[in-house]
Amino acid sequence: MDLTGAQVLAHRAAAQGLHGDDPDAVLPLGVVDSPPKTGAAALGVRGRRDGVEDLVRVLSLRGAPHLHRRDDLPALRRQLRPRTPRHLAAWCGAHPVPDLEHVDLVVDLLHREFPGETATKGELSAAISPLLPPVVTPHCPTCRTGHVIENVFRLATLLAGIELAHLGPKLVFRRPTAKPDVEEPGEPTLLRDYARLVGPFAKADAEKWLGAGPPGTWPELRPVRVDGKRLLAADDLAAEDVAEAPDPPAGLLLFPRDPYLLGPRHLVADPDVAKRVWRPVGGPGALVLHGRVTGAWRHEFRGRTVTFQVTGWSKVKGAARRAIKDQADVLAGVWGGNALGADVVEW
Structure with missing residues (x-):
């Protein structure tokens, strides 16, 4: 299939609700909410006028604050949970990679040691870091102490079912009400939604968005050419659907x-x-x-x-x-x- 860049962008704008007909169309991907209210802005320009109080704010993709539908969180946790040392390494940055079971230890401690009804990132990290082995708490030159690896901590809050307060200059976590079950990887729905809502892409684009490669297999994809460059698209993408998309908003x-x-x-x-x-x-x-x-x-x-x-x-x-x-x-x-x-x- 040969497409033009203009056709891809028109299809993307329509799929993502930028004509105002489906303001929640992008929620399967989550919407970045850092600084606070930028997520509400992304949905507002798509036509959502009734606020975002029905959505949850969590640390998800790449450890960044995102808005999601609560019903989407189980699948999100399944697909972001590292299942190989390589995928865990993507969350560890330059630090040595701990064992996979250490992620579950951090999740367990977040539940057992959560201080009060709400806690800042510093308070929550301080509550669990002394109880973790050194491989999970390397020395931090900035803080001049050892604490849980930053992005492992961020990932573990998602896996633990911990949500963020919607507003405020600092990250404020709410005490979790129940511990999510450990689930099998399941279908790669995140990447299918990425292919459906973004359109043709290179695998490096999706991996950058995820912060790592997919924990499981890639969904079914097909090669396409966009302005002569080879990219990948959802297996069910039809040329007529792309061609019939209205022009993007002015x-x-x-x-x-x-x-x-x-x-x-x-x-x-x-x-x-x-x-x-x-x-x-x-x-x-x-x-x-x-x-x-x-x-x-x-x-x-x-x-x-x-x-x-x-x-x-x-x-x-x-x-x-x-x-x-x-x-x-x-x-x-x-x-x-x-x-x-x-x-x-x-x-």
Whole structure:
């Protein structure tokens, strides 16, 4: 199957509910929520107007805060649980890799030693670290002490069924009410959803999203060519479905980790634009015009107004300009209800 990048992005926008007809379409992937409310923003631009209180906030993919549906958490735990030393190594960074059973030990201690009804990350780590063997608590030069490996701790909170408070500058964990059962790997539904919602990708794209390779097998995939480059797609992807997708929205204000921006980066942005938007720390938002990232944006709060500073705003015309103004109003509503208004200016 031969496709164009424009066709892939149109299909992706439709599959991910960016036309406002299915605001929860991306929830099978989870939505990054760091800083807090960025997850609500990602769902808000897709048409969700009733808040995110029905969703749970947990440390999931790559140990980052995400919003998920509670019913999706058992499958998420099954598929992120390391089942080989190689997969556990992806959570350990530069640290020596402990035994797989040490993950279950950390999970058990999180339940037994949880201090109070809520706990910060530091309080929870301090409660369990003295009870763990040295291989799980290497010396940390920054903290000047030994504590549980950061991302092993983050993964274990998910496996233990521990949720996060939705708001606040720090990670605050809630006492778990029940310990989840240890489950078999099951079907690779996460990767199937990735293929379905992102469209053609390279395996390295999916592994970067997961933070590691799949614990089990890859789902059934088929080779396709997009603008002449070989990629993989869901086995049931039909050329007519891609061809019939409507054009992407004229203008979008997305955060850098929005699900629309997953997959091969060259499909959504030229290299010079990508360098400005995807930064290791403190990256701006992505200005998306007619499906492609063309610039960046930032925002700041000034009294009752949230000001959006948009790259090249004076050059954005017609339907794209109207769409960006609508997006700014939506985000102001997500962040402040009726208390905030939006102002879009040149960056």
